[in-house]
Amino acid sequence: MKIKSTILVIEKQSRLKLLSLYELVAYKDLLYFLIVRGVKAKYSQSIFGVGWAVIQPLFTMLIFTVVFGNLAKISSDGIPYSLFSLCGLLAWTYFSAALSDASASLISNSSMISKVYFPRLILPLAALFSKLLDFIIAFIVLIAFMFYYQIVPTFQLIYFPFLLLYLLLITLGPSLIIGAWSVQYRDVKYAMTFVVQLLMYSAPVVYPLSAVPEKYKVFYSFNPLVGLIEGFRSSLLGFNPMPWNELLIGLPFCLGSILLGLITFSALEKTFADVA
């Protein structure tokens, strides 16, 4: 084994160290195996296995289609309502599930935190990536529906990978903030569960962006999920042009929440082992 001369100084950190990319790279294999663990452990010993990841968005979509599409007759910009809501749910389900997993990751792995040193940031990151499995499965369901309605994506599909990355980034900020605080205050976790449920109505999941009055649209788009969900629809279904305005307005809020998340996380992570 090659011997690297490394000098390590342990003392009370007075300055905030936001992000040590060098350290994250050194532990990239751990990240990989934690993602594998997250994916494999989730559906082992269940009869339907990954089927659960199909059932959840599918049934939510059915209920939404009946309640909001058929009964309340909410407009869906000319898109079949089921497809419209499924597309919104694709992004929203990932956001809420990944947020809940990632912010719980520090508490559920507290035994690891109190026994070994590794960059703590790896835990929420691994949770975010493992949740992509469910996303992919829901995505396949969406493709099946697109076949059924015979919808051919336009060139706007090329934006999809960027939107997916954006979705991960949007989820990262709140995950870090909530995750770090919930180690010390478990209330944060309980509160989050129901706040997230309510928040769904603050994003265009069951209704279209066009239903929001013009004068509120700018404030409305502060929520990065607004641009993202509309972007998902435009990119995949091609009924509307890409919502560049909303995406641009939301971006600084997304980046701001990541910055705030990193600050919170690095300020609190030193005490995780003591208070977890």
Added chain:
Amino acid sequence: MSDTIIKVENLSKAYRIGVEDQKSETLLGSLMMVLRSPLKNFNDLRNLRNLDKESKSIFWALNDVSFEVKQGDVLGVIGHNGAGKSTLLKILSRITEPTSGKITINGRVSSLLEVGTGFHPDLSGRENIYLNGTILGMTKREIDSKLDEIIAFSGVEKYIDTPVKRYSSGMTVRLAFSVAAHLEPEILIIDEVLAVGDAEFQKKCIGKMKDISGKGRTVLFVSHNLGAIKSLCSSAILLKSGRVEFQGGVSETLNAYITKKNLLNTGKGVVSETMRTIKSEIVKIDQVLLIEDLFQPIEDVTYQDDFKVHIKMTLLNRIENALIDIRITSDEGLIIEHVLNSLLGGSHVTLESGEREFLVTIKNRLAPGNYSLNVGIHNSKGATLEYAEDVYPFTVMKVSKDARLSYPYEFVDGYSHQQGIWQTVK
């Protein structure tokens, strides 16, 4: 090779401990407490990391600790429960941050405060090797290159692709230890929790650690097992209430520790009334202990390694020319060995009244198995004055301190083992 590799300077760590809650005696008072409790909880939780204020709820787990470790040293850290040993290791392993002070470490550190950290029951043995290995700081490539060795060492080859939850607890521990044993850091920090599992496994761990320290690596080892400290470490520090009480060579430090601790005052081996099957007004056996070198009571004796029995008694009258005997009985109650002070040319002993203690070294020829100690006191004519039955059960293990002497076979025959002197006659 006498460079300082770990330098600890004025290290302190404070924790906040709970202060007893107020209690109310009236219903109204209780109701008010319930209403006020969110505010109180908030303050309690917030104060978990608030350590600056002078407060009676602050506990200094470590207080101004300084020491140095040189390249190749094997340093033992000893002390009572709560002396700060684990806190020290946690700070050295970067799990928690010191409140003040500084540590400079020159080299790659691995710390083992537990085996099998991060093991997931639904993953296979192989997957868990990778997961656990990367948690301990290895890269995938390092694990790839050692995978075969790790699997072979663990002895669970057949089940390596089976989920770990189908393993017996012993197999899980073996697999976990196997991963840990293949770490190759320059500095290794080990907590005694590593010595979980059965006694045989503990001996295996200690053997492996001897190998590691033999290769010139620097090791920090925390343990309550003074025998292990003595056989592994070259130097030691003694912690007491968060401070360094003594520091030096391993023997001096152990002596400093032992004189500070009444080792026989542990409540083990105390003779109860029901054990005294024969009794008189003259003498009473108070305590019988099986101990190792350092007056540590032990329940597991290594194969072919001699042990000592410590007997404490109270005499109301003087007994002239007394006989004291120890009978070692098997599980089935058979007397396997009879240790008698007057046998083989030994003389009787006169016991003066008062408290008396004896230490008997016993040659260990016992086969691996479960045994128990029985102690009797008789007068010069052979009349039994006191007999304490089944006072200290113990196990003779298959492993020995010297690996060559370990019992090699699956089945055990007989109760007493000796090699004999073999000559080829024809």
